[in-house]
Amino acid sequence: MDISVSNNKFQHRIDLEEKIEAKDWMPDGYRKTLIRQIAQHAHSEVVGMLPEGNWISRAPTLKRKAILLAKVQDEAGHGLYLYSAAETLGIDRETLYEELNSGKSKYSSIFNYPALTWADIGAIGWLVDGAAILNQVALCRTSYGPYARAMVKICKEESFHQRQGFEIMLTLCNGSELQKKMAQDALNRWWWPSLMMFGPRDSESPNSSQNITWKIKRFTNDDLRQKFVDMTVPQAAILGLTIPDEKLSWNSERNHYDMGEINWEEFWNVLNGNGPCNKQRLDARKKAHENGSWVRDAAAAYSSKKYKKMAS
Amino acid sequence: MNTWPLFEVFIRSKNGLDHKHVGSLHATDAKMAIENARDVYTRRQEGVSIWVVESNLIVSSDPAENESLFDPAQDKIYRHPTFYNLPDELKHM
Numbered sequence: 281m282d283i284s285v286s287n288n289k290f291q292h293r294i295d296l297e298e299k300i301e302a303k304d305w306m307p308d309g310y311r312k313t314l315i316r317q318i319a320q321h322a323h324s325e326v327v328g329m330l331p332e333g334n335w336i337s338r339a340p341t342l343k344r345k346a347i348l349l350a351k352v353q354d355e356a357g358h359g360l361y362l363y364s365a366a367e368t369l370g371i372d373r374e375t376l377y378e379e380l381n382s383g384k385s386k387y388s389s390i391f392n393y394p395a396l397t398w399a400d401i402g403a404i405g406w407l408v409d410g411a412a413i414l415n416q417v418a419l420c421r422t423s424y425g426p427y428a429r430a431m432v433k434i435c436k437e438e439s440f441h442q443r444q445g446f447e448i449m450l451t452l453c454n455g456s457e458l459q460k461k462m463a464q465d466a467l468n469r470w471w472w473p474s475l476m477m478f479g480p481r482d483s484e485s486p487n488s489s490q491n492i493t494w495k496i497k498r499f500t501n502d503d504l505r506q507k508f509v510d511m512t513v514p515q516a517a518i519l520g521l522t523i524p525d526e527k528l529s530w531n532s533e534r535n536h537y538d539m540g541e542i543n544w545e546e547f548w549n550v551l552n553g554n555g556p557c558n559k560q561r562l563d564a565r566k567k568a569h570e571n572g573s574w575v576r577d578a579a580a581a582y583s584s585k586k587y588k589k590m591a592s
Numbered sequence: 593m594n595t596w597p598l599f600e601v602f603i604r605s606k607n608g609l610d611h612k613h614v615g616s617l618h619a620t621d622a623k624m625a626i627e628n629a630r631d632v633y634t635r636r637q638e639g640v641s642i643w644v645v646e647s648n649l650i651v652s653s654d655p656a657e658n659e660s661l662f663d664p665a666q667d668k669i670y671r672h673p674t675f676y677n678l679p680d681e682l683k684h685m
Binding site: 301303304305350353354357360361364365367368373426429430433436437576579580582583586587 | 596598614615616617618620621624631632635636652654655656
């Protein structure tokens with residue numbers, strides 16, 4: 281079939297809100313962009329384990345330690361759901377890891393910031409998971425079936441992550457002056473990077489329009505960012521904390537919060553590898569992969585030995 | 593990882609229901625696949641039973657052939673109960 285006819289048929293299915301499954305015909309561009317996006321999403325989950333994993337041994341109570349362990353374990357699981365979805369498009373796991381460890385593939389820049397205090401764990405759960413949830417709920421209706429289904433599973437598990445973070449902040453804000461100060465400081469450092477999670481301005485996002493036509497992306501970056509701010513401002517008020525944006529104010533004509541400008545220089549700088557923890561994160565991933573290779577090899581050797589024995 | 597085959601995972605959430613496909617994972621063999629599936633796909637008690645099948649053992653129909661493969665059922669509407677026009681006063685049918 282003529283390629284333009286195939287493309288038209290494909291677009292027609294998308295327009296009818298049909299889901300695309302693994303063995304369906306799809307344009308090369310659709311497959312490539314999905315592999316890139318799903319892989320980045322998977323890598324983000326796995327790298328995202330690092331800033332919080334760092335605090336498991338220093339959680340203030342046994343209950344908080346158990347909860348943080350469960351959250352970090354969930355992130356590993358989410359990475360696995362997403363690697364699994366990426367593999368349905370024809371890329372293999374070894375290649376995915378190689379691309380992450382070599383720096384060829386990106387992951388969400390938010391994880392290039394350090395978790396400096398216990399309050400950061402609260403801010404990360406409240407703001408970073410909060411922003412991720414908005415993005416992921418939108419993706420539950422993405423056009424590619426395996427990706428959409430992975431999103432549904434992830435969304436179910438993600439809500440405790442955000443509630444856990446907010447509860448930490450609430451406890452600190454209802455605590456001593458020093459604890460409240462620590463919570464405000466964490467908010468000060470995580471607010472703007474969380475807004476950056478939604479990506480560049482719509483006007484500076486060249487891939488967005490094709491991804492919206494293909495219904496991979498269901499809402500624009502600015503739409504989701506606005507939604508996040510509108511939801512989060514009242515949450516900060518409950519905590520009694522001040523959001524570090526002097527330009528933040530309710531606009532009754534638009535029915536949304538007006539906000540200040542993101543530091544786009546910082547955004548591109550961190551994205552391009554110059555954030556506070558970029559090197560640290562990648563080094564940790566490479567080290568884990570290298571140090572774990574004897575376990576992978578041993579497991580494979582044991583398994584083939586077991587089957588040789590059974591066969592003889 | 594290139595010696596760890598890919599397995600598809602199916603979970604029965606409770607007795608009375610079918611096993612449902614939930615995703616895939618890599619493992620060295622079926623026993624490890626079941627244990628990994630327990631860790632990845634049932635952290636919230638989502639299942640009472642797990643099936644794992646090596647992905648390369650699954651045979652699937654080709655969606656490009658759907659029209660011809662599923663054609664036989666298209667003109668057999670008499671398989672549906674609504675095809676039959678029966679009097680209103682007829683009960684229990």
